[in-house]
Amino acid sequence: MLKYALVKHLLNNSYESIDCQYRYFQAIADPTRRAILDRLQQGEQPVKHLAAPFAMSLPAISQHLQVLCAAGLVTQQRRGRERIYRLNPASLQPVSDWVRQYEQFWTAKLDALGQYLEEQHLEEQP
Amino acid sequence: MLKYALVKHLLNNSYESIDCQYRYFQAIADPTRRAILDRLQQGEQPVKHLAAPFAMSLPAISQHLQVLCAAGLVTQQRRGRERIYRLNPASLQPVSDWVRQYEQFWTAKLDALGQYLEEQHLEEQP
DNA sequence: TTGACAATTAAGCAAATGCTTAAGTATGCT
DNA sequence: AGCATACTTAAGCATTTGCTTAATTGTCAA
Numbered sequence: 001m002l003k004y005a006l007v008k009h010l011l012n013n014s015y016e017s018i019d020c021q022y023r024y025f026q027a028i029a030d031p032t033r034r035a036i037l038d039r040l041q042q043g044e045q046p047v048k049h050l051a052a053p054f055a056m057s058l059p060a061i062s063q064h065l066q067v068l069c070a071a072g073l074v075t076q077q078r079r080g081r082e083r084i085y086r087l088n089p090a091s092l093q094p095v096s097d098w099v100r101q102y103e104q105f106w107t108a109k110l111d112a113l114g115q116y117l118e119e120q121h122l123e124e125q126p
Numbered sequence: 127m128l129k130y131a132l133v134k135h136l137l138n139n140s141y142e143s144i145d146c147q148y149r150y151f152q153a154i155a156d157p158t159r160r161a162i163l164d165r166l167q168q169g170e171q172p173v174k175h176l177a178a179p180f181a182m183s184l185p186a187i188s189q190h191l192q193v194l195c196a197a198g199l200v201t202q203q204r205r206g207r208e209r210i211y212r213l214n215p216a217s218l219q220p221v222s223d224w225v226r227q228y229e230q231f232w233t234a235k236l237d238a239l240g241q242y243l244e245e246q247h248l249e250e251q252p
Numbered sequence: 253t254t255g256a257c258a259a260t261t262a263a264g265c266a267a268a269t270g271c272t273t274a275a276g277t278a279t280g281c282t
Numbered sequence: 283a284g285c286a287t288a289c290t291t292a293a294g295c296a297t298t299t300g301c302t303t304a305a306t307t308g309t310c311a312a
Contacts, residue, residue, distance in 0.1 A: 022157055029155035030270080031148055034224075041231050047289060060271055062290060081279040081288050092228045098160075099222045105167050105215060156300085173259060186301055188260060207258050207309040 021094050027071035028095065032056070033064050037073065037087065044086035046079075147220050153197035154221065158182070159190050163199065163213065170212035172205075 027033055032054065039050060051061040065085055068074040072091045077084045154160055158180065165176060177187040191211055194200040198217045203210045 025151075025155045025157075025160070029151045031151075032270090034151070037228075041228075048287095056270095057272065058289070059273085059291080063270075066290090078278090083289065087228075087231070089228065089231060092225055095221075096225045096229060099218055099225055102163075102167075102213075102215065102218050103222060105213070158300085174257095182300095183302065184259070185261085185303085189300075192260090204308095209259060 021098070023071040024073070024091070024095055027067050027073055030064070030067075032060075033068055036061070036064060036068065040074065040085065040087045044084050046082035046084055048082075050085060147224070149197040150199070150217075150220050153193050153199055156190070156193075158187075159194055162187070162190060162194065166200065166211060166213045170210050172208035172210055174208075176211060 028037070035054070036050060039045065039053075047058065047061060047065065050065075051058055054061060065074065065076075068085075069076055072088055074085050075088045077086070154163070161180070162176060165171070165179075173184065173187060173191065176191075177184055180187060191200065191202075195202055198214055200211050201214045203212070
């Protein structure tokens with residue numbers, strides 16, 4: 001299927017280096033950068049438009065965008081004298097995987113607790 | 127309050143983010159702290175045992191544990207002269223939610239792309 | 253009580269981070 | 283060509299971060 005081939009391709013590209021996880025987590029640690037990512041969900045945008053709502057200089061935003069770019073969370077494209085930024089959607093996969101691993105952990109714990117409580121309950125009702 | 131902290135606080139408020147999110151993302155941004163969380167998946171542990179594999183002083187680990195505690199990712203309990211740390215599993219929910227929001231975004235994009243490509247394909251085969 | 257152990261708190265330092273302003277680089281328009 | 287626009291790069295600064303060592307707190311055990 002076309003879709004899954006594409007996903008695979010994107011995933012392979014974003015998984016390459018060892019320290020990629022480090023950059024991802026580092027990149028999303030900053031609230032301004034998370035806000036930028038939020039804004040980009042509304043669609044691709046040039047820097048000027050992207051920077052508008054922030055009480056911050058353009059270079060500051062530019063630097064944030066470079067961090068996001070280096071982490072692979074965002075891609076860049078020249079259009080005339082503008083630079084269009086857009087989300088690189090599959091790039092959050094490592095973070096997603098990491099979180100899911102913990103979800104498994106705690107649902108397992110809760111299941112175990114639930115089972116224990118049920119057993120206790122049964123013992124109380126002979 | 128200090129300058130950057132204030133700016134960040136204001137940004138967070140104007141951008142719907144909550145203050146707790148800041149601490150979560152900040153806490154998991156550090157690789158040592160992520161490694162500590164990984165280790166804690168094997169079960170609750172006293173600081174000494176937890177610190178063993180790290181080439182780092184005990185106070186350093188202690189400080190990391192405090193950051194994790196403040197973010198609510200981990201809880202602490204005294205047992206004799208040891209302090210037992212354990213995962214606070216549900217605490218990753220905000221991060222999980224945040225990631226899931228992007229997953230929705232990118233699966234939607236990929237679905238749209240897949241559909242478009244399939245339509246193209248059909249048109250090519252009359 | 254004394255001493256060992258487990259861990260935290262305190263103080264200090266180098267490096268990283270997030271911002272600023274000023275200068276530089278493309279690109280488009282007239 | 284000349285000038286404005288859209289950004290980026292560079293340099294510099296204050297704050298934060300992640301560590302260190304030394305001192306402190308609390309608990310156990312003889």
